[in-house]
Amino acid sequence: MEAKSLPIMLFDERALTPSFGYVFDPKWLDPFESIVSILWKLARMNRLSGQAITTQLAKSDIDPYEGVAACRSEVDLCRLHLTLGLPLKLVWDSVLPDALQATAGNHFRYCRKCLCRGYHSVVHQVGTNKCCPVHGDPLEIACRTCGAKAPYRLNVALLDAPYRCGNCGHLYGASPPVSSRNMRPFNKKARIAITRLRWSYFAYF
Template sequence: MVTVARWTQRTGSLVIIAKRIKPLRRRTEPVPWHITDSQINTPTARRKISAARILVPATAAIPATYCWRDSWLTGFDSVFALLSKFALLNGLTARELATLVVSTRCQGRTRLLDELDLDLRDSAVIDRNKLVRLFHTNAQVISRGFVLDTFPVRPSECAKVLRYCPDCLTFGWHFSLFQLTFVHRCPIHQLVLRDFCAACKTRVPYRLAASAFDNPFICSHCQADFAPSLGEP
């Protein structure tokens, strides 16, 4: 007797085929071909599944996907904020994140990934089209994330450490505008921008580096949480 159960997750991307090789005992009721989420969590359904061998056919490749929350995109986020939120949602290390977003056409890519210390003020080594896809947005929004791509300023006018409004960062908001050294206050909250952790005075490099991205929005020195609101449901 062969039974095939097809279960589709909410994403609709996963199909599991169960083949029952040998029944444990004679059954009078038919085993359902389709098992829903509610059915699969009943004791009866679990017994039926435990009697089956789960086979995932080699031809049914499951595409790799990443999590993203469109509600976390303001349309004006800096690339620092976007990458931090993305790493947080997907549990990525700084190295995994860099491997994902550094352009494959970039010269010296292997060395850059080894050094893991990428300037986020411009998009010189970043695959911007990849960011468009990962963040479900468009090229204009991604371009706004890079301060040197957006504003006609010199590199010396863009801070090399994170400058932020504490009230904005609570919600995971950070805008490339804050990196301009001649901007001193948040235009939303009128608070003076900070360039250090309020708890321990450590500065956060404005770079894709382990110190800033292995624990996104967490001070690498004192573990202070810069964006506690992101952890709320």
């Protein structure tokens, strides 16, 4: 008897479907959280690898080690919205508009205090913005321990090193971020500061 051919399903194709049983709660997010911050929380809470996540992000087949730029033309935002059950607007706002991509720094830019609470914002990536809107601290690019800079691309190297330098492994912040489950949202003043800055940079995108 001729054997029936079974559909081939790669592990990565199942990795981010709801049937896989991942958890993600929109309450873990603060305003204008970056896509990197969202994916780090997803990876951390579900023990997903950067490779599994990266292969789900792009609009076409990509090398997960090369990854994609964190911009709207390269990331499959609809898929992310459906997969994570997050509002499309929220996912849309987590990446810089392509028009701003040219002015954005090529490297991951961060506020140490924000990373301690597990937060990285899309406004941190705007190249002309030098300070964190919440803390007022200068944004940093290089790791304080080894000086390495991480390219701001959604790839295995960045997604497999949440809140830490992918080169030396040291945390970017002074302490590990609190668990998303125990995270308390930013207060009203902080939320207004982030929202104002975001609108000042890209109100119409």
